[in-house]
Amino acid sequence: MRIASAKQTYAADEALFDSAAQRGWFAVLLLALVLFPFAANQYWAYLACLALINVISATGLNILTGYTGLVSLGQAAFMGVGAYTVAVLEARLGTPFLLNLLAGGALAAAVGMVVGIPSLRVKGLYLAIATIAASIILHFVFANWTAVTKGVSGINVPPARVLGIDLDTPFKLYWVIMPLAVLMLLGAANLFRTRIGRAFIAIRDRDISAEVLGIPLLRTKLMSFALSSFYAGVAGGLWAYFFRVVTPESFPLIMSIFFLAAIIVGGMGTILGAILGAVFMTLVPELLKLGVGLVSPFWPNAAVVLSPVRTVVFGGLIVGFLIFEPQGLAEMWRRTRRFFHLWPFKT
Amino acid sequence: MDFDWLLLFEVSLAGLGTGGLYALTALAFVVIYKATRVVNLAIGEILMLGAYAFFGFAASMALPWWAAALGALAVAGVFGAVVERLVIRPMLGESPISVFMVTVGLGSMLVGVVELIWTADPHRLPEFMPNTPIFIGEAFLAPKIGYGFLVAAVVIAAFVLAFRYWRGGVALRATASDQAAAYSMGINVPGVFSLAWVIACMVAAGAGILVGSIGGISSTMGVFGLSVLVVVIVGGLDSVPGALVGGLFIGLVEALAGSYLGGEFKLLATFTLLVAVLMVRPYGLFGTREIERL
Numbered sequence: 001m002r003i004a005s006a007k008q009t010y011a012a013d014e015a016l017f018d019s020a021a022q023r024g025w026f027a028v029l030l031l032a033l034v035l036f037p038f039a040a041n042q043y044w045a046y047l048a049c050l051a052l053i054n055v056i057s058a059t060g061l062n063i064l065t066g067y068t069g070l071v072s073l074g075q076a077a078f079m080g081v082g083a084y085t086v087a088v089l090e091a092r093l094g095t096p097f098l099l100n101l102l103a104g105g106a107l108a109a110a111v112g113m114v115v116g117i118p119s120l121r122v123k124g125l126y127l128a129i130a131t132i133a134a135s136i137i138l139h140f141v142f143a144n145w146t147a148v149t150k151g152v153s154g155i156n157v158p159p160a161r162v163l164g165i166d167l168d169t170p171f172k173l174y175w176v177i178m179p180l181a182v183l184m185l186l187g188a189a190n191l192f193r194t195r196i197g198r199a200f201i202a203i204r205d206r207d208i209s210a211e212v213l214g215i216p217l218l219r220t221k222l223m224s225f226a227l228s229s230f231y232a233g234v235a236g237g238l239w240a241y242f243f244r245v246v247t248p249e250s251f252p253l254i255m256s257i258f259f260l261a262a263i264i265v266g267g268m269g270t271i272l273g274a275i276l277g278a279v280f281m282t283l284v285p286e287l288l289k290l291g292v293g294l295v296s297p298f299w300p301n302a303a304v305v306l307s308p309v310r311t312v313v314f315g316g317l318i319v320g321f322l323i324f325e326p327q328g329l330a331e332m333w334r335r336t337r338r339f340f341h342l343w344p345f346k347t
Numbered sequence: 348m349d350f351d352w353l354l355l356f357e358v359s360l361a362g363l364g365t366g367g368l369y370a371l372t373a374l375a376f377v378v379i380y381k382a383t384r385v386v387n388l389a390i391g392e393i394l395m396l397g398a399y400a401f402f403g404f405a406a407s408m409a410l411p412w413w414a415a416a417l418g419a420l421a422v423a424g425v426f427g428a429v430v431e432r433l434v435i436r437p438m439l440g441e442s443p444i445s446v447f448m449v450t451v452g453l454g455s456m457l458v459g460v461v462e463l464i465w466t467a468d469p470h471r472l473p474e475f476m477p478n479t480p481i482f483i484g485e486a487f488l489a490p491k492i493g494y495g496f497l498v499a500a501v502v503i504a505a506f507v508l509a510f511r512y513w514r515g516g517v518a519l520r521a522t523a524s525d526q527a528a529a530y531s532m533g534i535n536v537p538g539v540f541s542l543a544w545v546i547a548c549m550v551a552a553g554a555g556i557l558v559g560s561i562g563g564i565s566s567t568m569g570v571f572g573l574s575v576l577v578v579v580i581v582g583g584l585d586s587v588p589g590a591l592v593g594g595l596f597i598g599l600v601e602a603l604a605g606s607y608l609g610g611e612f613k614l615l616a617t618f619t620l621l622v623a624v625l626m627v628r629p630y631g632l633f634g635t636r637e638i639e640r641l
Contacts, residue, residue, distance in 0.1 A: 071444050118622070121629045124443050125386045129580050130625050132573070133618035140615045208641055257451055264448055308462035315455030322449050323437055 014193050016186075033182070037174050045170040051282040052174075052181040053238050058262045058278035059188050059271065060231025065260065066268035067192065068224040069204030070119055071128040074112075075232050076255035077135035080142060081108040082233030083240040083250065087155040088148060090240075097160040097167075097176070101237040108233025109226040111138070116225030120218045123207075135253055142248035154247030157240050167241065177238055184231060189271045191227075200224050204269070261314065265321045267328030276329040284317070285310050357487060358606045359599060364492035366598020367499035368561075372554045372571070373578040373590035374506060375547040380584050381523040382543030385435060386447045389454035390551055391572015397423045397552020398472070398559030398568060399461050405473045412473065416556055420549045427548030431541050439540075454569060462566045469565035472556070495557040502553060503591065510587065515542055523585070574601065577617045581624045583634020593632065 007013045017023045037045050061075045082104035089100045115134040122130055142149050149155065159168040160176065167173045191197040199220045202210035211217050240246050258281060266277020292306050321328060372394060379387045387393075400422040404415035430453065438446050481493040510516040521529040522539045530536055555564075558571055578597045582589025597617055604616035630636050 065444070071447075118625055118629075122625050123629075125447055125584075126580060126625060126629060128444075128447065129576055130622060132576070133622045136614050136618045137622075140611065144611065206641070208639055212641070257455075260448060261452070264445070268444075305463060308459040308467070310459070311462065312456050312459030315452040315457075315459065318452030319434060319449055319456065322441075322445050322452070323434065326441065326445060 016189055016193075030182070033178055037171050042170065045174055047282065047286060049170045049173055049177050049242055051279045052177045053235050053242060054259070054262065054278040054282050055275050056181050056184055056238070057232050057235035058259050058266070058274040059185060060228040060235065061259045062263045062268065062271070062274040063188060063191070063200070063231065064224050064228035066263055066270070066273070067197070067204060068200040068221065069207075070116075070221065070224065071125070071260075072131045072225075072228070073128050073253065073256045073260065074115055074131035074135045074138075075228075075259045076251040076253065077138040078108045078112055078229040078232035079236030079239060079255075080138060080246075080248075080251035081111050081229075082236030083246045084142060084149055084155070084236075085233070086237035086240045087157045087246045090157050090160070091155055094158075097162055097241075101180075101234050104237035104240075105230040105233035108236065109230040112225040112229025112232070113222050115229075116222045119221045119225065131256075132253065135251075135256060139248055139251070142251075149248070152248060154245055154250070157244045157246060159244065160241045170242070173238075173242060177242075180234070180238070184234065185271060185275065188231075192271075196220070196223065201269075258314075261318045263328075265317055265328055267330030270328075270330040272333060273328050273330035276333065280329060281317075284313060288313060354606075358602050360488050361492055362599040362602025363595055364488065364496040364598070365602065366595035367496035367503075368554055368558055368594075369575055369578045369598050370591045370594025371499040371503060371557075372551055372575045373582065373594050374503060374587065375550040375554070376575060376579050377585065377587055377590045378519070378543050378547045378550070380579075382519055383431075383435060383439065383540050384443075384446075385439075385450065386443070386584070387450045387547075388447060388572065388576070389450040389457065390547075390575055391569035392454035392457040393423060393426070393548050393551040394555035394558065394571060395461060395564070395566065395568040396426060396457055397548075397555030398564045399465055400552065401556045401559065402465070402470055402472055402564055406470070416553075419552050419556060423548040423552030424545045427544040427546075428541055430548075431544035435544065436537070436540065454572075458566050458569060465566075467566045469563050471563045472560045474560075489561075491561045495561055498557060499554070502550065506550070507587065515539075519543060573614070574617060577621045580621055580631055583631030585635055586631065586633035589631055589633030 005018050007018070012018070017026060036048060040048065057075060057079055060078075061072065064070050064072050082101075085104040085107045086100045089095050089103060090097075095103075115131060118130050119127055143152055145151075159166045160173070161167070162176065165172065167176060192201065199210065199215045202213065202215055203217065203220060203224075207217060210220075236251075239250075243250070259278075262277035262281040263274050264277070265280060266275065267273025288306060288310055292303055296303060325331060372390060375393075376387060376390050379385055379390075397419050401415050401419035404410045404418040405412055408415075410418065434449060434453065435446070438449050479490060481488045481490055510520065518529070518534045518539050519542065521532065521534055522536050526536060529539070555568070558568070574597060578593040579590060581597060582591075582593025597620075600616055600620060601613045604612045608616070624632065628634075
């Protein structure tokens with residue numbers, strides 16, 4: 001049982017990890033992340049890469065929706081901007097890997113800011129629908145600006161090259177995606193210890209009060225849009241390197257809904273929530289596939305119903321979590337931790 | 348310079364015909380929003396449910412079309428009541444994001460269930476509308492769109508009258524304008540919530556039957572809901588006249604963009620229009636402007 005953690009300075013109070021035990025566990029987690037690909041086969045490495053990409057994008061959406069309170073259904077489209085930037089740079093110019101990712105993030109951030117401009121006048125659900133408009137318009141651009149995007153046939157992306165090694169398997173790509181994901185997550189966690197991050201939260205809680213307190217609304221909201229789209233752009237760039245082909249249909253509206261669902265299931269407005277939610281939502285379809293594999297000897301039709309069942313489970317998870325556990329998986333995790341902190345006095 | 352005026356006229360007619368269906372579905376959306384302040388993104392999927400229920404009754408059980416239509420409306424009504432009671436009622440008062448995501452989840456579940464029962468392949472609804480072409484002056488109008496528009500117009504008219512004079516309609520408007528006052532006048536507000544959902548789902552299902560009989564049904568029919576979303580945002584979320592005017596207007600814009608620019612411009616045109624309207628009037632053309640206070 002932990003009695004309490006006495007804090008004597010403000011710096012200690014807002015530190016990311018407030019005890020030696022936490023730092024220890026974090027080190028264990030990092031070690032596990034490093035050792036994971038050696039223990040895993042190709043399939044699990046593939047899933048890990050996909051989950052980490054989704055974690056990055058979900059964290060970006062969490063900055064915008066969970067922390068700033070601006071609902072966006074454009075996350076997939078912003079990922080598309082990043083993916084297309086990376087694809088064009090890599091396939092046409094062959095610029096270095098990290099530069100491409102940064103350019104993808106930066107361009108997505110710029111587009112995100114343009115999309116965010118209505119956010120000062122338009123609020124709540126009207127804004128959500130304005131972002132649907134943005135994603136429809138971006139989809140149109142992807143499909144019809146053939147000179148750059150090659151239209152519906154899409155762009156094939158050569159594998160990323162780092163230090164002369166072609167990153168053409170999930171196992172190799174993992175070593176790029178994992179450190180980037182950890183870095184960006186730490187960045188997001190630290191963001192909310194700064195003035196800007198606090199300003200985001202103030203806007204979420206009541207934007208008019210935030211303005212009265214001297215937070216420039218338009219600038220801060222645009223900054224939130226830019227940051228969130230930057231995360232999406234980088235995730236999209238990694239996505240392009242991972243799947244190696246980018247088409248307009250790669251980033252449908254349902255993908256934006258997927259990310260919104262991920263942060264709801266995980267828990268909005270917590271860093272942990274975006275991680276848990278994205279990993280969980282990535283693994284659920286695979287679990288269903290596994291289940292189909294198990295029952296198919298007895299019921300040969302199981303593979304046919306997989307896709308509809310996945311759709312039902314996806315919807316059911318959103319509805320179920322919103323009704324029964326609105327704080328998401330992060331809250332369940334907190335409850336579990338509290339149980340062990342307080343054990344054996346309060347269960 | 349001989350511009351084909353007849354073509355323009357025909358395209359506009361077809362656009363207005365589709366617009367009538369948009370207006371009908373938008374009406375269902377607005378009723379739900381007015382009563383419960385829920386932005387129902389599942390409206391397209393409820394429409395699909397209605398069309399599939401009709402298909403099930405008419406094609407699989409071989410009922411006459413009017414019985415099948417009644418059956419589909421009943422299914423949608425029961426669905427609305429159950430959803431309102433089990434899913435929406437516990438969520439009322441939560442943040443708008445949550446409520447809106449619940450309806451997104453519901454929509455996804457509906458699509459999955461429909462695919463489980465009827466598979467994802469498109470189907471054709473049995474013919475039940477007269478098939479003689481309609482000519483207005485020289486312009487040709489596809490009979491299905493024409494009759495669809497007529498039915499939609501009748502239902503909308505009935506609706507507007509009910510909204511104005513029927514006790515339930517008055518209760519609904521009272522609840523929409525001030526819940527606390529409605530309570531204190533003895534109106535059964537939760538009852539009004541249920542009523543709004545039942546009626547809206549039935550209207551959406553009716554629209555679904557019409558839409559399905561024009562273009563066939565498939566599990567991606569819910570995309571229709573996306574255009575309806577544009578309609579209600581352009582018209583104003585809580586405005587019945589907005590839904591009607593917006594519906595016709597968006598139908599017209601879509602048809603014009605579709606035939607003069609190409610099919611891929613349809614959604615682009617309407618959504619660009621949506622952004623333009625939002626920038627000028629963030630609460631829609633006819634919506635109530637909300638004044639925020641601290």
